[in-house]
Amino acid sequence: xxxxxxxxxxxxxxxxxxxxxxxxxxxxxxxxxxxxxxxxxxxxxxxxxxxxxxxxxxxxxxxxxxxxxxxxxxxxxxxxxxxxxxxxxxxxxxxxxxxxxxxxxxxxxxxxxxxxxxxxxxxxxxxxxxxxxxxxxxxxxxxxxxxxxxxxxxxxxxxxxxxxxxxxxxxxxxxxxxxxxxxxxxxxxxxxxxxxxxxxxxxxxxxxxxxxxxxxxxxxxxxxxxxxxxxxxxxxxxxxxxxxxxxxxxxxxxxxxxxxxxxxxxxxxxxxxxxxxxxxxxxxxxxxxxxxxxxxxxxxxxxxxxxxxxxxxxxxxxxxxxxxxxxxxxxxxxxxxxxxxxxxxxxxxxxxxxxx
Numbered sequence: 001x002x003x004x005x006x007x008x009x010x011x012x013x014x015x016x017x018x019x020x021x022x023x024x025x026x027x028x029x030x031x032x033x034x035x036x037x038x039x040x041x042x043x044x045x046x047x048x049x050x051x052x053x054x055x056x057x058x059x060x061x062x063x064x065x066x067x068x069x070x071x072x073x074x075x076x077x078x079x080x081x082x083x084x085x086x087x088x089x090x091x092x093x094x095x096x097x098x099x100x101x102x103x104x105x106x107x108x109x110x111x112x113x114x115x116x117x118x119x120x121x122x123x124x125x126x127x128x129x130x131x132x133x134x135x136x137x138x139x140x141x142x143x144x145x146x147x148x149x150x151x152x153x154x155x156x157x158x159x160x161x162x163x164x165x166x167x168x169x170x171x172x173x174x175x176x177x178x179x180x181x182x183x184x185x186x187x188x189x190x191x192x193x194x195x196x197x198x199x200x201x202x203x204x205x206x207x208x209x210x211x212x213x214x215x216x217x218x219x220x221x222x223x224x225x226x227x228x229x230x231x232x233x234x235x236x237x238x239x240x241x242x243x244x245x246x247x248x249x250x251x252x253x254x255x256x257x258x259x260x261x262x263x264x265x266x267x268x269x270x271x272x273x274x275x276x277x278x279x280x281x282x283x284x285x286x287x288x289x290x291x292x293x294x295x296x297x298x299x300x301x302x303x304x305x306x307x308x309x310x311x312x313x314x315x316x317x318x319x320x321x322x323x324x325x326x327x328x329x330x331x332x333x334x335x336x337x338x339x340x341x342x343x344x345x346x347x348x349x350x351x352x353x354x355x356x
Contacts, residue, residue: 013153014049021045021147025140033135040115040133044140049147070095070115091116149220155213156226159233160287162202162209166240167283169199173247174276177254178269189255196251203241210237229289236286236332243279243328250321257314264315268322274302275325282332296333299326303343 022042029038073095081087092113099112115133176192179185210233217223217230250272257264282295303326307319323344330340 011153017049017144017147018046021049021140021143024147025136025143028143029136029139033132033139035132035136038132038136038139040136041140041143044137045144045147048141048144066099066109066112066115070099070112070117073098073112074116088117145219148216150222153216155216155223155230156233156289158209158216159206159213159230162206163233163236163240163286164283165202166199166206166244167279169195169202170240170244170247171276171279173199173251174272174279177251178272178276180254180258181264181269181272182266184258184263186255186258189251189258193248193251193255196248199244199248203244206240207237210234232286232292232334235334236282239328239331243325243332246321246324246328250318250325253314253317253321257312257318260312260314262312262315264311264318268315268318271302271305271322274298275322275329278302278329282329292333296330296335299330299333300343302326303330303340304345306345 022045025041025045026038029035029041035041074091077091077094078087081090095116096109096113099109173192173196176188176195180188180192213230213233217227254264278295278298281298282292285292285295303323311319327337327340327344330343331337335343
């Protein structure tokens with residue numbers, strides 16, 4: 001229930017945008033444009049705004065063009081061949097065929113087909129021309145964008161929530177792998193690997209959320225002056241993705257290492273735990289709108305660690321992956337790649353980490 005309430009609080013602005021925008025689009029199309037049944041106007045608002053993540057500006061363009069195409073084909077054919085089952089099949093087939101040839105976008109094609117159906121079934125003989133329905137679609141699209149601009153969801157809350165999902169997943173896998181090393185527990189290592197294999201969805205959700213957040217800051221004047229705060233999330237996006245990929249390899253090698261004659265030492269588990277805690281620090285500092293200096297310092301401390309001696313092959317691979325994770329997360333804090341790499345203990349230094 002707590003998770004659902006959290007999701008509702010995140011989506012509440014979009015619900016408000018849909019509700020208010022749909023009502024305004026209906027009123028404007030009826031009162032200002034004089035259209036008696038402008039159902040395309042509120043529908044356009046709902047499709048444009050939606051209740052999820054996506055590219056609203058592109059949705060508006062696809063929506064208006066798709067509606068125009070569907071209405072145009074529908075009006076042309078229904079006026080000539082009438083309305084009925086086979087006429088609907090023909091109108092939909094032609095509208096969607098033309099849409100596919102012009103643009104393979106799913107929304108564009110679906111909107112062309114559904115608009116053709118509406119023209120062929122619900123509205124023949126209502127006196128409204130195709131241009132009126134196109135104007136309704138455009139009105140709804142414009143109102144939808146205005147609703148996003150004037151009743152915006154917080155772009156930072158959206159980005160923070162989804163980045164938290166990524167960093168929580170990274171931290172959880174690191175903690176499980178560290179515990180598996182400390183307890184010499186193969187089953188725990190297997191659980192860590194299984195958890196790691198499910199993390200890509202969190203990355204993809206964060207990427208989509210970041211695109212939505214960037215779009216809101218571009219559309220809404222209320223957030224123009226705060227784009228620098230969102231820039232920190234943009235900086236972190238690619239490095240965090242790379243870090244999570246390296247953590248997957250680390251989890252796989254942890255499982256392999258526990259089956260070797262020389263299992264990884266507890267000192268390695270301690271370093272993994274410190275990286276896990278640094279990832280959570282990064283999450284907290286970005287969420288608070290601060291420069292992630294504490295996370296950077298924690299990662300630099302891990303980077304300066306000396307390599308334990310007497311390691312097996314898989315343990316060497318774990319250290320190499322841990323080095324890569326540290327570099328990735330340092331870049332997520334704002335360091336460039338060269339500076340992050342130089343922070344690692346040199347490879348040629350006695351006791352320094354091996355490959356990475």
